Amino acid sequence: GAVVSQHPSRVICKSGTSVKIECRSLDFQATTMFWYRQFPKQSLMLMATSNEGSKATYEQGVEKDKFLINHASLTLSTLTVTSAHPEDSSFYICSARLRGGVDTQYFGPGTRLTVL
Amino acid sequence: KQEVTQIPAALSVPEGENLVLNCSFTDSAIYNLQWFRQDPGKGLTSLLLIQSSQREQTSGRLNASLDKSSGRSTLYIAASQPGDSATYLCAVKTGANNLFFGTGTRLTVIP
Numbered sequence: 001g002a003v004v005s006q007h008p009s010r011v012i013c014k015s016g017t018s019v020k021i022e023c024r025s026l027d028f029q030a031t032t033m034f035w036y037r038q039f040p041k042q043s044l045m046l047m048a049t050s051n052e053g054s055k056a057t058y059e060q061g062v063e064k065d066k067f068l069i070n071h072a073s074l075t076l077s078t079l080t081v082t083s084a085h086p087e088d089s090s091f092y093i094c095s096a097r098l099r100g101g102v103d104t105q106y107f108g109p110g111t112r113l114t115v116l
Numbered sequence: 117k118q119e120v121t122q123i124p125a126a127l128s129v130p131e132g133e134n135l136v137l138n139c140s141f142t143d144s145a146i147y148n149l150q151w152f153r154q155d156p157g158k159g160l161t162s163l164l165l166i167q168s169s170q171r172e173q174t175s176g177r178l179n180a181s182l183d184k185s186s187g188r189s190t191l192y193i194a195a196s197q198p199g200d201s202a203t204y205l206c207a208v209k210t211g212a213n214n215l216f217f218g219t220g221t222r223l224t225v226i227p
Contacts, residue, residue, distance in 0.1 A: 004159065034215075036217075041219065042219060043216070043217040043218060043219050043220075044205070044215075045217075046214065093159065106159075107152075107159040108159050109158045109159040110159060
């Protein structure tokens with residue numbers, strides 16, 4: 001089946017530093033990848049949609065200069081949280097849509113970010 | 117804006133019981149509804165996807181229903197097992213990319 005990995009699974013960093021999270025589709029090509037954020041006891045919220053080779057589309061309220069997304073290949077998208085602050089501490093999950101697919105998104109295992 | 121609510125937030129049942137998880141959404145203009153399972157430290161696993169034109173979907177011990185006009189869906193789990201313990205999320209798709217998730221129901225099946 002379609003597998004999506006994320007790295008790292010857990011990261012702790014100091015306030016003001018930048019953190020990069022990788023999302024890879026291991027056995028399929030994904031023209032579209034999605035980044036979600038989940039705060040404790042809240043729903044997953046879509047942050048941005050990235051299409052390979054083009055700029056990401058950000059949801060309302062998500063700062064594009066703070067959350068940098070790069071989707072340079074059909075199997076890799078990265079999310080960089082720049083100048084992280086404690087309020088950015090959250091669970092970040094990516095998903096990938098199969099090339100040519102419409103409905104199905106395959107989700108990664110998530111990355112727990114803690115900013116001290 | 118679409119809002120998705122899941123009740124109850126947590127549920128504990130003894131092994132072997134049948135159970136129902138509920139999901140409601142405010143905007144009935146959806147493309148489809150999905151039920152996911154989320155295990156701690158792992159990603160989401162899609163369980164069932166119901167298109168807006170469908171009323172239900174079944175997979176093994178799972179049955180999901182959809183009443184689009186009333187904005188409700190249920191996930192029925194028959195003969196629950198300890199391995200069913202997880203958080204169950206429902207999500208509705210309203211556009212090309214938009215998936216709106218509920219907050220989930222944390223299920224514990226007691227051996």
